[in-house]
Amino acid sequence: xxxxxxxxxxxxxxxxxxxxxxxxxxxxxxxxxxxxxxxxxxxxxxxxxxxxxxxxxxxxxxxxxxxxxxxxxxxxxxxxxxxxxxxxxxxxxxxxxxxxxxxxxxxxxxxxxxxxxxxxxxxxxxxxxxxxxxxxxxxxxxxxxxxxxxxxxxxx
Numbered sequence: 320x321x322x323x324x325x326x327x328x329x330x331x332x333x334x335x336x337x338x339x340x341x342x343x344x345x346x347x348x349x350x351x352x353x354x355x356x357x358x359x360x361x362x363x364x365x366x367x368x369x370x371x372x373x374x375x376x377x378x379x380x381x382x383x384x385x386x387x388x389x390x391x392x393x394x395x396x397x398x399x400x401x402x403x404x405x406x407x408x409x410x411x412x413x414x415x416x417x418x419x420x421x422x423x424x425x426x427x428x429x430x431x432x433x434x435x436x437x438x439x440x441x442x443x444x445x446x447x448x449x450x451x452x453x454x455x456x457x458x459x460x461x462x463x464x465x466x467x468x469x470x471x472x473x474x475x
Contacts, residue, residue, distance in 0.1 A: 338389040
C-alpha cells in the first residue's frame with residue numbers, strides 16, 4: 320500500500336481495526352487517505368474489498384462506533400487479549416478535543432445552541448445523573464467544512 324501511494328505522489332494515512340469472528344475467520348476494517356481506488360484493486364490479492372467514500376461533513380462518530388464495535392467483538396472472541404483497539408498510522412494529525420464545563424443549576428438537551436460555523440450532532444446528545452446526583456449533558460459539535468467552491472465574490 321505504501322508503494323502504491325508513493326508512486327502516486329501521496330502519503331498513506333490509515334486507521335484499521337482487526338475483526339476475528341467466533342469461528343476464527345479474520346478480516347480488517349480500514350480507513351485510508353484518498354487515492355484512485357483502482358490502483359489498490361489492481362494489486363490487492365488478499366480477498367474481497369468493499370469500498371465506501373467518507374462523508375463530506377467530517378462527522379465520523381458513527382464510523383468510530385462501528386470500528387469500536389468490531390474491536391469489542393474481537394476482544395470477546397479472544398477473551399480480552401488484544402494489542403490495541405485500533406491501529407493508526409504514525410503520520411496522522413492528532414486533534415485535541417476541547418472539553419468545556421458549563422455550570423448551571425438546570426439545563427436541558429433542547430437548550431444546546433451551536434456557534435456559527437458548527438452544528439450539533441443530535442445523535443450524540445446524552446443526559447445522565449451521576450451517583451452523587453449531579454446531572455450531566457454530553458454532546459458533540461461538528462465544524463462545518465468550508466464551501467468547496469471557495470469564498471463567494473461580491474459583484475459591483
